[in-house]
Amino acid sequence: MTATGGAPARGEAGFAVPLLETRECGKTFGGVIALREVSMQVRAGEVTCVLGDNGAGKSTLIKILSGVHPPDSGVYLVDGAPAAFTSPRDALDRGIATVYQDLAMIPLMSVWRNFFLGSEPSLGWGPLRRFDVARAKRTVRQELRSMGIDIRDVDQPVGTLSGGERQSVAIARAVHFGARVLILDEPTSALGVKQAGVVLRYIAQARDRGLGVVFITHNPHHAYPIGDRFLLLNRGASMGEYGKADITRQELTSLMAGGAELEQLAHELSRDEPPGGPKEIR
Amino acid sequence: MTVADERLAGTGLARRLLIRPELGAVVGAIAVFAFFAGQSETFRSIEGVANWLDPASTLGIMAVAIALLMIGGEFDLSAGVLTGSTGLIMVILSTRYGLSVWTAMLVALVVALLVGFLNGLIVVRTKLPSFIVTLGTFLMLQGINLGVTKALTGTVQVSGLRRAEGYDQARALLAGTFSLGGTDFRVAILWWLGVTALATWVLMRTRPGNWIFAVGGDERAARAVGVPADRTKIALFMTTAVAAWLVGSILALRFTSVQANAGLGQEFVYIIAAVIGGCLLTGGYGSAVGASIGALIFGMADKGIVFLGWDADWFKFFLGAMLLLATLANRLVRRYAEEVRH
Numbered sequence: 001m002t003a004t005g006g007a008p009a010r011g012e013a014g015f016a017v018p019l020l021e022t023r024e025c026g027k028t029f030g031g032v033i034a035l036r037e038v039s040m041q042v043r044a045g046e047v048t049c050v051l052g053d054n055g056a057g058k059s060t061l062i063k064i065l066s067g068v069h070p071p072d073s074g075v076y077l078v079d080g081a082p083a084a085f086t087s088p089r090d091a092l093d094r095g096i097a098t099v100y101q102d103l104a105m106i107p108l109m110s111v112w113r114n115f116f117l118g119s120e121p122s123l124g125w126g127p128l129r130r131f132d133v134a135r136a137k138r139t140v141r142q143e144l145r146s147m148g149i150d151i152r153d154v155d156q157p158v159g160t161l162s163g164g165e166r167q168s169v170a171i172a173r174a175v176h177f178g179a180r181v182l183i184l185d186e187p188t189s190a191l192g193v194k195q196a197g198v199v200l201r202y203i204a205q206a207r208d209r210g211l212g213v214v215f216i217t218h219n220p221h222h223a224y225p226i227g228d229r230f231l232l233l234n235r236g237a238s239m240g241e242y243g244k245a246d247i248t249r250q251e252l253t254s255l256m257a258g259g260a261e262l263e264q265l266a267h268e269l270s271r272d273e274p275p276g277g278p279k280e281i282r
Numbered sequence: 283m284t285v286a287d288e289r290l291a292g293t294g295l296a297r298r299l300l301i302r303p304e305l306g307a308v309v310g311a312i313a314v315f316a317f318f319a320g321q322s323e324t325f326r327s328i329e330g331v332a333n334w335l336d337p338a339s340t341l342g343i344m345a346v347a348i349a350l351l352m353i354g355g356e357f358d359l360s361a362g363v364l365t366g367s368t369g370l371i372m373v374i375l376s377t378r379y380g381l382s383v384w385t386a387m388l389v390a391l392v393v394a395l396l397v398g399f400l401n402g403l404i405v406v407r408t409k410l411p412s413f414i415v416t417l418g419t420f421l422m423l424q425g426i427n428l429g430v431t432k433a434l435t436g437t438v439q440v441s442g443l444r445r446a447e448g449y450d451q452a453r454a455l456l457a458g459t460f461s462l463g464g465t466d467f468r469v470a471i472l473w474w475l476g477v478t479a480l481a482t483w484v485l486m487r488t489r490p491g492n493w494i495f496a497v498g499g500d501e502r503a504a505r506a507v508g509v510p511a512d513r514t515k516i517a518l519f520m521t522t523a524v525a526a527w528l529v530g531s532i533l534a535l536r537f538t539s540v541q542a543n544a545g546l547g548q549e550f551v552y553i554i555a556a557v558i559g560g561c562l563l564t565g566g567y568g569s570a571v572g573a574s575i576g577a578l579i580f581g582m583a584d585k586g587i588v589f590l591g592w593d594a595d596w597f598k599f600f601l602g603a604m605l606l607l608a609t610l611a612n613r614l615v616r617r618y619a620e621e622v623r624h
Contacts, residue, residue, distance in 0.1 A: 100506075102503070104503040104506040104507050105503060106495070106496055106499035106500045106503055106566065107499065107500070108566045108567045109492075109495050109499055109566070113492055113495065113496075116492070117492060117493075117496055117504065117509060118496075118504070118507035118508035118509045119507075119508070120489040120492055122489060129488070129489070130483075130487045130488050130489075131487055131488050131489050131491065131492060133486075133487060
């Protein structure tokens with residue numbers, strides 16, 4: 001289930017067919033143009049960051065990618081072929097998993113119960129069919145460990161985990177259930193600096209396992225260290241897709257904020273950082 | 283546990299014990315037992331034990347079913363009256379319409395399943411609080427019980443089950459006694475243990491068990507990962523109804539007659555036993571064993587007060603005090619279990 005080998009090495013990714021690609025995708029809701037001619041690519045072993053302020057069209061783009069809405073114009077390609085998803089389930093069956101902000105985890109239930117919720121491994125048949133608890137616990141422990149996620153005890157309720165740990169478990173769950181593409185909806189927005197760093201690490205882990213990651217954020221300081229390509233959205237339109245070599249952190253920040261107050265914003269942001277930027281995670 | 287983290291040492295064991303939902307009930311049961319056993323010779327004798335296990339058993343069967351339902355995030359106020367309804371159906375059909383006890387029980391079971399199904403269906407379709415929906419069912423059933431009984435018999439009870447066909451076998455199975463160490467115990471105690479074991483197994487070791495915790499803990503999140511929330515809830519209401527049918531049958535066979543107001547007021551005792559057993563009123567947490575121990579506490583107090591020669595009215599006071607204590611303890615446990623670590 002978990003692809004460890006076979007993923008193209010980073011750098012040669014350019015030769016492979018993108019896992020996901022949108023070509024001039026657009027979406028309107030009634031009279032409102034939510035998304036206009038947005039083109040982007042997601043490649044195996046790469047992190048594509050989607051940046052934009054509130055209302056920039058990030059959620060609409062996620063919903064197209066994850067199969068909630070089909071695009072009204074343009075094409076959406078999965079593995080190079082046009083995709084016709086009618087529901088998120090279709091996308092999930094193709095290995096496109098979306099981890100939303102609220103994570104779909106239940107605080108009072110243990111980590112292992114949450115991990116397998118809805119897809120519990122079972123033993124036996126008929127009325128004796130039962131939840132294979134031993135296998136579930138073992139698998140969760142292995143999965144978390146192989147992602148480098150440090151959870152003391154899989155029996156503890158998810159409610160006792162920190163926000164970053166919960167995100168990490170949700171990511172590990174998506175990876176375990178065969179995701180090839182991971183769409184992360186603002187996974188760091190509600191977190192403190194240190195916790196955000198923890199989550200960024202696991203995003204890097206998923207990338208190193210050969211998954212294509214779509215990382216949605218409005219924080220260029222979270223996006224820049226981990227992103228391989230950056231799609232900037234503003235008021236539903238693309239402001240361009242950049243490779244990491246084509247853009248600096250400063251340019252990214254100012255493009256994102258997109259206007260005159262930005263100098264000041266960048267200034268404010270930079271005061272929070274030690275010289276050299278938040279390279280050091282944790 | 284092969285992979286123990288060093289941070290688990292020390293606080294780990296204490297924490298694990300503390301977040302067991304049954305803990306409060308176990309402590310309470312020991313205290314209540316010590317209190318009555320210390321003062322009453324009869325209470326601690328083997329006959330005394332058989333005596334107080336009896337009310338605990340029928341209450342326990344219901345408390346376990348209600349606990350599952352509460353873990354699934356819902357209430358059922360109609361469960362108490364439904365024990366009366368099923369008993370009445372059984373006695374009326376077998377004494378007035380010539381059905382055998384077994385056939386009458388089967389009809390009562392079908393009716394119970396239907397009531398449970400409707401309760402569940404209305405709750406999942408309308409999204410109304412189950413408290414209100416089942417309060418409606420409760421009042422309707424109460425009306426039917428009284429109205430039909432009066433119309434048929436002119437009194438408020440039906441009796442004469444003893445003469446019905448199949449009575450002896452049914453009684454032996456559900457309302458008889460078995461001997462242990464020279465003392466007669468009620469067969470219902472075995473049913474109670476069986477129901478508790480089955481419920482615990484379902485809850486802890488099956489996929490539906492996982493879904494029950496999930497729909498009670500956060501229904502939206504459960505749906506998001508593909509848990510069949512509606513089916514789970516309807517099944518829980520139907521399970522409660524089956525338990526009510528079992529208890530209604532046990533009581534009808536034991537007394538051979540049923541009062542039209544049988545089971546009235548019991549619905550809250552079931553909920554209280556489940557809460558004392560560690561079920562949260564908000565759902566998503568609790569245990570079947572805990573609810574059973576909650577019922578045991580009630581059985582002990584119910585008979586213990588009589589053994590001590592006190593006025594039985596004090597039982598109500600006890601009921602209220604236990605409920606308050608248990609909810610306070612549960613709130614602490616929940617905070618402890620849910621606290622976010624930074």
